[in-house]
Amino acid sequence: MSVMDLPEFDAALMYAVEALREGLAVVVTNPGPMTYGVIARDARAVNLLKGRPVEQPVGISVHTEAAHDQLFRCLDLRREALAMVDFALAERITVLAPIRSDPAMPEWLAPAIQDGWVLFFDGSWGPTWFLWQSHPFLYGSSANRTGEAPAASAASARAQFPGRSIMIIDADDQREPATAYGPSTIIRVARDGRPTLHRSGVQDLAAGGSDVLLNRLFEFKSAVAGLDGSAGSPLGRTYLSTAVDEDGLPKQLVPNTRVRLGFARQPNKNEGDPRVWDILRAGVGCNALGTAVGAGELLTGGRLTIPGLGGTQVGCEPPLRDQEEWLKTFLTSTPSWRLNGDELTLTSGGTTITLLDRKIAQPDFPLDGIKWTIVTTITNGDTRQGYGRTEDAWIRFDDGHLSGWTGGTDLTGTVTRNNTELSVSDIVVTGRAVTAETAAMQTAIIDTLGPVVAYTIDHNRLTLLAPSGIGLDLRAGNDR
Structure with missing residues (x-):
């Protein structure tokens, strides 16, 4: 249409x-x-x-x-x-x-x-x-x-x-x-x-x-x-678990999973009260969970108080599903919370979850010296689309120099940057885009990289967004 x-x-x-x-x-x-x-x-x-x-x-x-x-x-x-x-x-x-x-x-x-x-x-x-x-x-x-x-x-x-x-x-x-x-x-x-x-x-x-x-x-x-209250608050920060104890003994989470809790305060864009939300976002390896309550009601009196948790409906394998139900039960039990610098501790009954600020537990990768593999392309500022590639396309930044691969062609260029934006010039393409897919990827990369490209890094994920609303999501590779 x-x-x-x-x-x-x-x-x-x-x-x-x-x-x-x-x-x-x-x-x-x-x-x-x-x-x-x-x-x-x-x-x-x-x-x-x-x-x-x-x-x-x-x-x-x-x-x-x-x-x-x-x-x-x-x-x-x-x-x-x-x-x-x-x-x-x-x-x-x-x-x-x-x-x-x-x-x-x-x-x-x-x-x-x-x-x-x-x-x-x-x-x-x-x-x-x-x-x-x-x-x-x-x-x-x-x-x-x-x-x-x-x-x-x-x-x-x-x-x-x-x-x-x-x-x-x-x-x-x-x-x-x-x-x-x-x-x-x-x-x-x-x-x-x-x-x-x-x-x-x-x-x-x-x-x-x-x-x-x-x-x-x-x-x-x-x-x-x-x-x-006058104490510090986890609002505006995201935390990852470093330890879980139940009745004095360590609890083992499913391998390669951690409890993730994010706290935010935002205006309510809909009519009616409350006018400001306090928001909790949670996860432990499967669905994205969340809830919102009126400002000041989420963490009042040293307790995390939420009416329930909604979220995505991904079908989890039994170990992940059981672990998610355990986290839901814990978070809805009005656990106490305590903040000590960058460490957040939640306790309910015999269970204690210790978490560390995500920026410390999982520091952001540097922009330079990383092979950033393209995961999805972006249209209209927020619409993501994956692609069925046979070979990874990637971009790498090295002290003012750009190199890359579309799956069929090499890319080189020159980069300058400030704390939020890149400026890419002198892009040279070597080789020929041998398939429609590599040609489309080459176009997406070149259209994204220009005089003004906003960039953000969240641990091992890099987002490049051009003023046109198109861009790239990339993931850090293993080589430096």
């Missing part, structure tokens, strides 16, 4: 995704009573469309889990203030917050930072979800040219840019009608966690005034602080 065969709105979304990949700005519907917004993969495109200086700071959307987590690690705020920020994001409030001076800060944050403060929001909305999820991050602003009223509908958005060929996602019929439209409220969160009004908008007006909204945020922060 071609794009032209899709329903009109779905086709418009697909065209908008392509426009964003080409570096253009798109005017997108926000849920009422918010006005339309301008988004782009390049912050300069947002400013050009709005008639502003191209280097003027803009907001950045943290609609993906990865972008949210990377930003929150850089914010100069305490845990309860971060919970309040998540509450604000769930309410579609834009946030201005202090950011640490950190050499490991992602480069993509730079256009949203000015004088030590970063401006961000969560732009993802149900009807346009695909557009947002097709891009790891997007810059944005309200859809109005400087000095003009914000665009409250598709028609008024078009009127803002007469004579311009602008991609506008018209979803007026998919949002709640409003008697008045306006931009998002912007709050400023000080380093001590105190919120103040930076710009009035629809959220504070709907709440009955800025004082009412700010008190609501402050009360939430105070409530979460009381639940979290």
Whole structure:
């Protein structure tokens, strides 16, 4: 099925995704009573469309889990203030917050930072979800040219840019009608966690005034602080088991398996309470398990408290199935927890599980000196596809030099990098792609490797993602 065969709105979304990949700005519907917004993969495109200086700071959307987590690690705020920020994001409030001076800060944050403060929001909305999820991050602003009223509908958005060929996602019929439209409220969160009004908008007006909204945020922060307590927390970290004891004796897990527990705090993107989730992700060699409860309720009172565990439905062999049921029973028994530096201990009855921060238990591989074998190709930013290869395709980075193999052709090139991005140039292909499969792999590799390639390493897995939304998942080989 071609794009032209899709329903009109779905086709418009697909065209908008392509426009964003080409570096253009798109005017997108926000849920009422918010006005339309301008988004782009390049912050300069947002400013050009709005008639502003191209280097003027803009907001950045943290609609993906990865972008949210990377930003929150850089914010100069305490845990309860971060919970309040998540509450604000769930309410579609834009946030201005202090950011640490950190050499490991992602480069993509730079256009949203000015004088030590970063401006961000969560732009993802149900009807346009695909557009947002097709891009790891997007810059944005309200859809109005400087000095003009914000665009409250598709028609008024078009009127803002007469004579311009602008991609506008018209979803007026998919949002709640409003008697008045306006931009998002912007709050400023000080380093001590105190919120103040930076710009009035629809959220504070709907709440009955800025004082009412700010008190609501402050009360939430105070409530979460009381639940979290003053001790350290495993939130935001992933742990792997180093030992399991039952009744004083070591328990042997199925070979090559470990208990994996990940803790996170994220805004609730759906309407209703709770506005912020505390999330547990768990596994022990088979299914991915998980649960979510209100912020501050997961780890309160020194106990892990969850109502149950959902997860994938992979059919496990009996030893793995039994081990998974054992872990479910343990985690739902309200075990006590204790954090000592990077070590987390959970205890219930006669069972104790000792875990270590994943970054220490399984350090990330270096980028250089590793033969990275391609496992899957990526389309649209998050869609993975394996391939039935007869010989592994791979890429290797060595001190500014790139080499690789598609299964039929050699690749070489030059690489420069910062802490989050690669820049690949001078790619040379030697040989001939002898099959359709190796030709497709060669195309996927060359299309991924370009002037800007975001990279992330999670232990032995490397992800390369181009601004176009295509990329590669790779696994570390054994040779160095």
